[in-house]
Amino acid sequence: MNVVVSGTGVVLSRAASAVELIEPGPADAPPVEPKDLIGRKGLRYKDRATQLAYCAARAALRDAALVDDDGGLTVAAGSVAVVVSSNYGNIDTITRAMDTITRETAAAGSPMDLPNASSNVVASSVAIRFGLRGPNLMLCNGATSGLDALRWGANLIRAGRVTRALVLGVEPDNEAVRAFVGGARTVDGAVAVVLESEEAAADRGVPALAALGGAVRGAGLAASLAKLDDAAGERPALWQVPEADALPEGLLDGVPRQDLGARFGLASGALGILQCAAAAGWFARGGAGPVYASAGGDADDASAGLVLLRPAAA
Amino acid sequence: MSWAVTGTGAVASVGRNPGELFANLCAGVSGVGKLKGFDLSRHEAVFAYEVDDRPETGADVPRRATALLIDAIGQAARDAGLDERDLSGVPILIGTGLRELRSVELWQRDGIEFPPQDLHFGTALREACNADDTHTFSNACSAGLYALALATDLLEAGTAETVIVAGVDVLTETMYGLLERVQPVPPERVRPFDRNRAGVLMGEGAAAVVLTRTPAAGQKAHGVVRSVAVNCDAFHVTAPDPVGIAEAIREAQSRVGLKPKDIDLVMVHGTGTLLNDEAEAIALADAFGEDADKPLMTAIKSMTGHTSGASGLLNLVVTLNALAEGRVPPTVGLEDPVDEAAGFRLVTGEAARAPLAVAQLNAFGFGGVNAVAIVEAAR
Numbered sequence: 001m002n003v004v005v006s007g008t009g010v011v012l013s014r015a016a017s018a019v020e021l022i023e024p025g026p027a028d029a030p031p032v033e034p035k036d037l038i039g040r041k042g043l044r045y046k047d048r049a050t051q052l053a054y055c056a057a058r059a060a061l062r063d064a065a066l067v068d069d070d071g072g073l074t075v076a077a078g079s080v081a082v083v084v085s086s087n088y089g090n091i092d093t094i095t096r097a098m099d100t101i102t103r104e105t106a107a108a109g110s111p112m113d114l115p116n117a118s119s120n121v122v123a124s125s126v127a128i129r130f131g132l133r134g135p136n137l138m139l140c141n142g143a144t145s146g147l148d149a150l151r152w153g154a155n156l157i158r159a160g161r162v163t164r165a166l167v168l169g170v171e172p173d174n175e176a177v178r179a180f181v182g183g184a185r186t187v188d189g190a191v192a193v194v195l196e197s198e199e200a201a202a203d204r205g206v207p208a209l210a211a212l213g214g215a216v217r218g219a220g221l222a223a224s225l226a227k228l229d230d231a232a233g234e235r236p237a238l239w240q241v242p243e244a245d246a247l248p249e250g251l252l253d254g255v256p257r258q259d260l261g262a263r264f265g266l267a268s269g270a271l272g273i274l275q276c277a278a279a280a281g282w283f284a285r286g287g288a289g290p291v292y293a294s295a296g297g298d299a300d301d302a303s304a305g306l307v308l309l310r311p312a313a314a
Numbered sequence: 315m316s317w318a319v320t321g322t323g324a325v326a327s328v329g330r331n332p333g334e335l336f337a338n339l340c341a342g343v344s345g346v347g348k349l350k351g352f353d354l355s356r357h358e359a360v361f362a363y364e365v366d367d368r369p370e371t372g373a374d375v376p377r378r379a380t381a382l383l384i385d386a387i388g389q390a391a392r393d394a395g396l397d398e399r400d401l402s403g404v405p406i407l408i409g410t411g412l413r414e415l416r417s418v419e420l421w422q423r424d425g426i427e428f429p430p431q432d433l434h435f436g437t438a439l440r441e442a443c444n445a446d447d448t449h450t451f452s453n454a455c456s457a458g459l460y461a462l463a464l465a466t467d468l469l470e471a472g473t474a475e476t477v478i479v480a481g482v483d484v485l486t487e488t489m490y491g492l493l494e495r496v497q498p499v500p501p502e503r504v505r506p507f508d509r510n511r512a513g514v515l516m517g518e519g520a521a522a523v524v525l526t527r528t529p530a531a532g533q534k535a536h537g538v539v540r541s542v543a544v545n546c547d548a549f550h551v552t553a554p555d556p557v558g559i560a561e562a563i564r565e566a567q568s569r570v571g572l573k574p575k576d577i578d579l580v581m582v583h584g585t586g587t588l589l590n591d592e593a594e595a596i597a598l599a600d601a602f603g604e605d606a607d608k609p610l611m612t613a614i615k616s617m618t619g620h621t622s623g624a625s626g627l628l629n630l631v632v633t634l635n636a637l638a639e640g641r642v643p644p645t646v647g648l649e650d651p652v653d654e655a656a657g658f659r660l661v662t663g664e665a666a667r668a669p670l671a672v673a674q675l676n677a678f679g680f681g682g683v684n685a686v687a688i689v690e691a692a693r
Contacts, residue, residue, distance in 0.1 A: 077548065082546070087430065087433060087434070088430075094419060094488050095418070095419075095422045097488040097491065097492065098487060098488050101356050101357075101487055101488070101491050102356070105356045105357070105358075106357050106358065106359075106487075106490070106492075106494045107358065107494070107495070109488075109491050109494075109495050110492075110495070111495040111496050114489075114492040114493070114495070114496060115551035115552050115680060115681070118411060118452075118454050118489070118679075118680045119411070119412065119452035119454075120452050120453050120454045120457075120679065120680065120681055120683065121551065121680070121681065123453075123683075124454075124546065124680065124682060124683060125551060125681070127546045127681070127682070128548050128550065128551065131548050132546065133545055133546050133547070133548045134546065135463070135544040135545060135546065136453075136544075136545075136546035136681065136683050137460065137464075138451065139449065139450065139451060139452070140413055140433065140452040141434050141436060141448075141449055141451075142431055142434040142436055142437065143431070145434070148449055152449075152464065155468070155471070156467070158471060159467040159470065159471065161467070180418070180421070180430060182430075218446050218447070219402065219440070219446040268430075300431065300437075301431070301434075301436035301437045301439070301445075301446070301448065302436060302446045302447065302448070
């Protein structure tokens with residue numbers, strides 16, 4: 001079964017669409033204000049990761065015509081899975097609640113923090129806000145987490161559990177995260193794509209923005225790229241590189257590179273989905289040929305790869 | 315379809331391997347005790363079901379979840395005849411509610427070193443087992459069975475011959491402390507489905523199974539996984555919805571053409587909270603209809619505490635033993651069932667003996683994430 005991207009939602013300070021990932025706004029753009037995008041309703045007590053996710057989820061669901069102008073679902077609630085990837089989503093809640101216990105006692109904690117102390121709060125909150133009743137998954141899987149989330153979203157569709165999956169990556173920027181990751185600024189945003197069986201998207205009259213090719217995983221970036229070559233059978237036109245201090249020499253020499261982490265900030269668990277949306281933007285701007293997305297370098301526990309194809313070639 | 319379980323591993327407060335765990339549960343041994351890793355002056359509640367593996371009581375150490383996980387995976391791999399030092403190429407799916415967040419708490423409070431890449435379990439599993447296809451799912455208290463569902467999809471698609479599925483959790487002080495805020499009287503133990511239950515207490519543990527498409531000739535199987543249904547209530551961040559739960563139960567049964575009357579044993583989620591037990595009982599009564607009084611039911615959280623992401627797979631390992639031996643551990647502390655569960659055959663007092671072929675396992679989590687599995691005895 002072919003799986004395609006039938007919608008994207010991009011919520012970053014420098015980009016509000018897939019195409020803007022290719023042509024971003026100024027580097028000093030102000031941080032995203034969720035209330036300006038989706039109103040204040042329902043944002044109270046939600047951590048920043050969840051608020052950003054709401055914005056990207058709505059944008060992607062609209063782009064894929066899965067919600068109408070009133071916000072109602074246009075498809076069966078159980079036909080949509082939610083797969084979210086984030087490594088640092090609730091680090092702020094954990095550190096703040098821990099600090100309260102240490103400085104005062106557990107009795108001083110806020111019960112409103114309880115749902116946010118569970119790492120799956122983003123995925124389930126998105127499902128609740130948009131009424132998505134399919135399987136609900138939260139991946140916190142390190143550097144490869146975003147590409148892994150795309151793979152699991154596609155698996156849920158291929159296994160016949162759902163027809164489509166909202167796959168979303170988010171990393172918030174705040175003091176707690178900065179301290180935890182050693183000072184780096186994250187993307188402080190969310191990116192979502194709707195994956196759908198090619199047939200279902202066509203039946204709904206929704207154009208495919210990209211198609212998913214082979215997905216690979218393994219120890220080491222070079223080995224992962226070799227597997228991608230086998231899966232694609234074609235030299236890539238663009239290589240979306242992993243977030244790493246330095247890439248080894250001699251990998252895909254001559255192939256143009258796209259370093260989204262360097263452009264938008266530490267993407268971590270959001271990287272793979274950011275790459276997928278950027279590939280859709282690149283295709284929309286006339287890019288052809290396969291795109292290789294890579295996440296996880298030689299310093300990480302594994303490297304994941306995904307081939308993204310221009311929809312006509314799927 | 316059916317997928318053979320060729321290896322099992324488990325560690326919990328009441329047992330360090332599947333055999334010891336099952337024997338203790340059947341004997342009604344509870345793992346409850348006073349908190350061993352927190353500063354007691356910070357908490358009103360004092361009880362939990364912890365694994366007693368800290369160097370000294372009162373002083374916590376980081377990476378305990380990782381250690382329990384590696385222990386359980388090692389047990390399961392050895393049991394299945396796999397080389398636990400080289401699991402490269404074998405997908406390892408890990409369900410967890412709280413990842414290594416306890417280590418993040420210790421980093422925050424004490425300034426211990428804890429690099430971001432240790433937050434998920436892949437880094438340690440690469441080091442310990444040379445694993446390179448690991449997936450940490452943070453799916454609250456149904457994470458273990460959610461991971462099991464995804465594993466069956468991999469096997470069905472033929473993209474893997476063998477998959478390891480594991481679940482793990484240890485106490486985090488923030489979750490423990492925040493639960494104190496929503497439970498007016500601190501519980502002294504977990505009493506699933508009892509009218510006088512006071513709420514949930516966290517437990518610690520890990521469990522792992524090796525699932526195989528086709529066992530090698532002569533290889534023993536502990537039992538088979540038939541189906542796992544997963545869905546989401548899309549209802550509330552902490553409160554469960556009987557409608558979503560009942561749908562998951564029906565789907566798990568119908569995926570393999572079974573009816574409620576075919577189920578011999580239900581391993582309930584049974585957390586002992588006011589909300590869960592009521593919602594679960596309503597859903598079971600609805601989904602089973604006139605056959606709600608047929609299967610035996612029990613809740614091992616009465617002895618393991620709520621082990622969150624590990625609980626579904628601890629239940630699975632216990633279930634495989636129960637099916638093999640025809641013996642069901644009791645729900646300790648259950649004396650006066652709630653009205654919604656009054657018609658159920660809940661096992662209380664002593665372990666029950668009965669011929670058992672088919673079991674259903676329930677797991678539900680914060681955010682309304684539901685997973686229900688159907689498991690059969692080895693034939």
